[in-house]
Amino acid sequence: MTETLGGTGEFGLIEAVTKGLPRGEDVLVGPGDDAAVVAVPDGRMVITTDLLIEGRHFRQDWSSAYDVGRKAAAQNLADIVAMGARPTSLVTGFGAPADLPTSWAVELNQGIADEAELLGVSIVGGDVVQSDKVVVSVTAFGSLDGRAPVLRSGARPGDEVAFVGRLGWAEAGVAVLNRGFRSPRTVVDAHRRPQPPYAEGPRAAISGASSMCDVSDGLIADLRHIADASAVVIDIRSQALAIPEPLQAVAAATGVEALTFVLGGGDDHALVATFEPADVPDGWTVIGSVAEGNENLPPGTVTVDGAAYTGAPGHAHFG
Amino acid sequence: MTETLGGTGEFGLIEAVTKGLPRGEDVLVGPGDDAAVVAVPDGRMVITTDLLIEGRHFRQDWSSAYDVGRKAAAQNLADIVAMGARPTSLVTGFGAPADLPTSWAVELNQGIADEAELLGVSIVGGDVVQSDKVVVSVTAFGSLDGRAPVLRSGARPGDEVAFVGRLGWAEAGVAVLNRGFRSPRTVVDAHRRPQPPYAEGPRAAISGASSMCDVSDGLIADLRHIADASAVVIDIRSQALAIPEPLQAVAAATGVEALTFVLGGGDDHALVATFEPADVPDGWTVIGSVAEGNENLPPGTVTVDGAAYTGAPGHAHFG
Structure with missing residues (x-):
């Protein structure tokens, strides 16, 4: 039988998607506490956020979970570089129904992690909730490395x-x-x-x-x-x-x-x-x-x- | 006739909810560009994110839009202070059906803004998308003001x-x-x-x-x-x-x-x-x-x- 989120549970899923995540040296506190703490040597943090909604931004019959993850990360990381900044880290939110296969959620997260890793970006935290349709939020961060932002x-x-x-x-x-x-x-x-x-x-x-x-x-x-x-x-x-x-x-x-x-x-x-x-x-x-x-x-x-x-x-x- | 999001449109709603927002002096680039830029004098940013889903975290018949906004902000700001940090800024994501009254979305945002203002927290950015049910994401930021985080x-x-x-x-x-x-x-x-x-x-x-x-x-x-x-x-x-x-x-x-x-x-x-x-x-x-x-x-x-x-x-x- 396919394992679903109903069986895996919130904390089981969090454990499955956070173990083995690469962590950059700017991550002072990673996933697992009330909040993450990230070093910002430049003294300025570039911040962008997006929501992706099943049926609006993706369809499960058109895109694999892995692809949805790649895309969710990519569209946020693109906003960071569009300011002239270098992406450094991101946090995610994930809502899904209890009957979603756990593998779908794990593959989504792998897609986010792989797109992030292209740029050496660390996943520093997230939230997992129950929802009728799949919802993915990504908030990404970047550093201007001393430059002015391009507006x-x-x-x-x-x-x-x-x-x-x-x-x-x-x-x-x-x-x-x-x-x-x-x-x-x-x-x-x-x-x-x-x-x-x-x-x-x-x-x-x-x-x-x-x-x-x-x-x-x-x-x-x-x-x-x-x-x-x-x-x-x-x-x-x-x-x-x-x-x-x-x-x-x-x-x-x-x-x-x-x-x-x-x-x-x-x-x-x-x-x-x-x-x-x-x-x-x-x-x-x-x-x-x-x-x-x-x-x-x-x-x-x-x-x-x-x-x-x-x-x-x-x-x-x-x- | 009640004005709905279908009539107001994405950019009309963004304009309605961002105008008149108080902006702290640490906000270098506020809403309206690809990303926001926030000053982080402490060199470390505390970050937390939450998703709120209609029917799971709130019901429209139990809570007003304004209350949902207060709660969405409060639960994130609480995560920041639980690290021993001082909340500084936040970004939001908002998904809703096209037939939602525009006033509902505006009141939700007013609730977020008022809870944020209790602590001098600036809303620095957001995303607005169409979705079958109301979805609210909040990602909040804080400063440790030189202290170690309390884990x-x-x-x-x-x-x-x-x-x-x-x-x-x-x-x-x-x-x-x-x-x-x-x-x-x-x-x-x-x-x-x-x-x-x-x-x-x-x-x-x-x-x-x-x-x-x-x-x-x-x-x-x-x-x-x-x-x-x-x-x-x-x-x-x-x-x-x-x-x-x-x-x-x-x-x-x-x-x-x-x-x-x-x-x-x-x-x-x-x-x-x-x-x-x-x-x-x-x-x-x-x-x-x-x-x-x-x-x-x-x-x-x-x-x-x-x-x-x-x-x-x-x-x-x-x-």
Whole structure:
């Protein structure tokens, strides 16, 4: 018989998922007490938190528990690097029904731990509760290592807009899965397990990025956040956005314009940033520019090839 | 017509709940970017996280949104003070269905903000997602202000066991609500809105507490965590536990022995700690003592009046 959480119990599960966790030397008190204690040598802690809800952010028939764990960690760690910071540690919350196989919970946690270990990040604590549907919360922490944080509000007229990472792959994967298919495998895997370009966040900060965010809602939507916060106008040149082959294949098969995935799709956790032209790091693709607002294009506007974008606006909850 | 989250939208709700939030001077970057940045002058950050699930931790017919917010913040802030630390900031996650009245979400957040403000704690970030049931996550942070953290593992034979705060009130409140009643009001309110003795955590640390935790699972269950982590035996003297009048009334009305509420009831977030006899702070009640384990009473055992406790064991999820 499959062992379930009802049999394993809260404390049994906590023991199963915390034993053998690697612990960085900055972890002064790890899991098992009322709270964790983490060293913050820089004197400033970068903090981000996300909730993932079964049926909204993942489906058990589309993603394995391990993949959900990788994704839950990845989307938080991407927020940390999008500040120009280095991820250091994280805590988790986990809610699940009593009839969930214990192995599912253990594999989820293994996914979180493996994604964290890519960056030397320690899991320092968590909470386990009973819930009708699976709920995962991750709160991640990072260090700026003496640098200023890169905010959304620093874009200036004359800056170039550049990105690194994937755009639209995860969204194309969802389009495929929604139609009951499992291929192209590359886009399905991109939905299941995003691969944020972690190292590029601190690298962009060192190169002098004036603003940055990770693409979680969609390129246009997230650039609007930068344009809003910076009180500027951003124009994207669609010619600069090469459409990768797998996205062309999905577009042909589904009848969706491929550019819609690239401009509107979130969840790949690419990084998009603004730089003075000389500061754009190698490996980043320049896709547009920053200008002042005017009567016709008020600050906060994002245009594509100089015109208002009328495609998918990007993801928003309750929308 | 009542405005719902479906109409307000994710970004509308974020704006509604973040505007006007007080921001402490240690908040370097507040809500609205990929991540927050908080000053940590002490160089060590105390971190705790909890998930609250509708139907498990609260019921909308028993608690107002405002009360759920107060409680969500309180249970995390209690974990911070139980380390001997001073709470400084917190982040929240909020999941809810699209048909939830927007006012419910705003009042929940007001409850979190008001509980936080009691201690000068800043809300520095959060996440808002769609979900079938209401889910609230809180991750709270604290500063040790140069002190060592008070762990569960420091109890030593010869120490006295003392507590401060309420024991069993919230559990008696649940017993009343479960029977469809709304009084005695004091115990129902204790369930809805715990009042942890926040100031006593740092005070106990300064007084030399050798171990400490907050009572969230129940006095016996939480003392077992201390006895386990410290490899000692703890004995509680039931005579030392005065039964407050409202608990006697609930006991008489429900036929439950009053001591069961006191020994097994969680969620009041009293603090229980061990001290050398001379170090017990004024206002704390000595209720027992710490001894070495032996053949009959192995380390990790908690007894009441020298005998194994056979009443309610305290709360555990999936139990």
